Amino acid sequence: MEDMILMQNVWKAYPNGVMALNGVDLSVKQGEFVYVVGQSGAGKSTFIKMIFRELKPTKGKIFINHKNIATLKDRQVPYFRRKIGVVFQDFRLLPKMTVYENVAFALEVIEEHPRLIKKRVMEVLDLVGLKHKMRSFPDQLSGGEQQRVSIARSICNRPPVLIADEPTGNLDPETSWQIMDVFTRINDQGTTIVMATHNREIVNKLKHRVIALEGGMIVRDEEEGDYGYEA
Numbered sequence: 668m669e670d671m672i673l674m675q676n677v678w679k680a681y682p683n684g685v686m687a688l689n690g691v692d693l694s695v696k697q698g699e700f701v702y703v704v705g706q707s708g709a710g711k712s713t714f715i716k717m718i719f720r721e722l723k724p725t726k727g728k729i730f731i732n733h734k735n736i737a738t739l740k741d742r743q744v745p746y747f748r749r750k751i752g753v754v755f756q757d758f759r760l761l762p763k764m765t766v767y768e769n770v771a772f773a774l775e776v777i778e779e780h781p782r783l784i785k786k787r788v789m790e791v792l793d794l795v796g797l798k799h800k801m802r803s804f805p806d807q808l809s810g811g812e813q814q815r816v817s818i819a820r821s822i823c824n825r826p827p828v829l830i831a832d833e834p835t836g837n838l839d840p841e842t843s844w845q846i847m848d849v850f851t852r853i854n855d856q857g858t859t860i861v862m863a864t865h866n867r868e869i870v871n872k873l874k875h876r877v878i879a880l881e882g883g884m885i886v887r888d889e890e891e892g893d894y895g896y897e898a
């Protein structure tokens with residue numbers, strides 16, 4: 668299988684001198700599902716932000732789908748981001764837009780054909796089980812439903828890679844499992860998923876590759892690994 672994400676000797680120093688990543692080497696193949704675990708401050712968010720070019724490495728190369736994004740010009744970043752879906756802990760929906768409009772907006776900004784937009788929005792809302800809520804506004808939805816809208820929005824452009832930073836961080840256990848069902852369906856369609864998480868139960872029950880970070884270094888990388896830290 669092809670490398671979807673390839674990191675070569677990636678370092679990140681923040682302006683205050685903190686070294687958040689210390690020489691990370693990693694290959695993630697097309698279609699893999701990877702959990703990123705580690706204690707608070709280990710570098711998970713920094714690692715995740717590197718993949719969608721929210722941050723630039725201080726040193727090293729990051730290839731997404733064979734393109735080195737470390738050397739992208741700022742003006743090329745929006746185009747690159749079309750290839751990456753991103754989901755956050757806090758959903759980040761637009762409050763004055765309906766569910767349908769929140770998802771459609773992501774396709775409108777990239778000037779997708781209107782007829783295709785409608786078809787695709789209905790497809791992804793169906794995938795996340797929220798077609799019946801398409802006219803609702805975010806504040807009329809539960810947290811889990813809002814997160815499913817945010818996931819629908821992140822994948823409506825069919826990105827090959829989906830990145831999630833603590834997607835179940837604000838959700839109760841049962842709702843978290845609904846989110847994982849959606850991720851499983853998306854992964855089954857061939858999308859590569861990288862998910863930073865503190866959710867021990869999910870990592871231990873829904874087995875996938877586990878990468879553990881400590882002090883900005885990969886200290887463990889296991890197929891079907893465990894969460895591995897004390898509660």
Ligand SMILES: Nc1ncnc2c1ncn2[C@@H]1O[C@H](COP(=O)(O)OP(=O)(O)OP(=O)(O)O)[C@@H](O)[C@H]1O
Pocket residue numbers: 681682683685686687705706707708709710711712713714
């Ligand atoms: N903008 C920033 N400026 C300076 N230092 C930062 C910045 N963001 C993070 N750091 C530092 O970099 C290190 C890694 O932080 P990071 O947020 O990547 O960890 P994390 O594993 O995601 O933690 P958490 O689980 O608490 O979210 C920490 O020491 C943190 O204090």
